[in-house]
Amino acid sequence: MKLEVSVRKRYENFSFEADFSVQGARIGVFGPSGSGKSTLMHLLAGLLPADAGFIHLDGVPLYQSARGIEVPARKRRIAVVFQHAHLFPHLSVRANLLYGYKRIARAERRIDPDTLCEVLHLGPLLGRGVNALSGGERQRVALGRAVLAHPRLILMDEPVTGLDEGLKYQILPYLKQTFAAFGIPLIFISHSLTEMRLMTDEVLEFEDGRLTAQSGVEDLARRRLASSPVGYINHLRLEDGRAQSDLWDYRWGENRLILSSGNGVGGGGVFELSSKDVTLFKQHPEATSARNILRCRVSGIFPAGNRVGVDLDCGGAKLVSQVVGEAARDLELHPGRELFAVIKASAFRRLC
């Protein structure tokens, strides 16, 4: 998908101006509350008229003030999922889900509704009306309905904010995989950096109605290390876990990692590890309570406020650590330097 945007929209107390061109299948829109994220989404979907400018999707004008073009929302084939689901109140869950699906040609119906219902845990709800559903249940129906309509672009505005953590991180990877499999590009709005990293590749950052940065999502995560109290969160995909009493032993690149049970540890998946929990040593530490001592090489360093972010290559697997400036000098950090990274077994947490 290629999206070219140059729009102005003024409210009484807020002005929104965006000029950007972005290409990719998974675009994020990130920024604090009131920065204009939803305004952008409404403009793209045609739910809000712009004051001036243009919006081109894959070279086709959806809006162009100079030529008086304004394609109505229903003709844009852009599905929108809001934080609070807007469902048809008079229809059952099943009829809501199949609303868009039934309106597309049979040959284009490539997503299997039964599989989708299974993943979104909708099976037991299908025969019910939508008025008695919980917020999370309504949201899952709205997500399912948008996906089944097979739009040319899907816009998601904080779509999983109301869902509980476990379900949220089960659903997001499935949605990402579904959009990729069926070639549906996504624009994903969220306050959550974790969600951004799971769902997007390229991110537009807004502040006070203006675009302040456009970068890869990993770049955004690194830049935020400077201000984040939790550090940079490494996402480690770990498979082939073997239980050893109350510890789990996983293969990770050329290494093995020991994780303690609890925090969802057990079985394969993606695990979180904060850069704050990766301690660096010049020499192999003699004796330590930490279960993981990994020989690694510094592949890069980056400034992060009063800290230094350290990119590590641990036998082909990547990790980010952080140290304060004084420690960076003591460790004589530079690309190519060999170090030992020490990690406690209890520092890991399952994400999904």
Ligand SMILES: Nc1ncnc2c1ncn2[C@@H]1O[C@H](COP(=O)(O)OP(=O)(O)OP(=O)(O)O)[C@@H](O)[C@H]1O
């Ligand atoms: N219809 C409207 N009339 C006047 N002002 C509005 C209107 N809609 C939004 N605004 C203002 O525009 C600004 C941006 O709102 P917007 O909803 O786009 O922000 P946001 O980044 O999506 O915020 P949040 O993350 O809290 O949803 C806010 O100050 C809001 O009060």
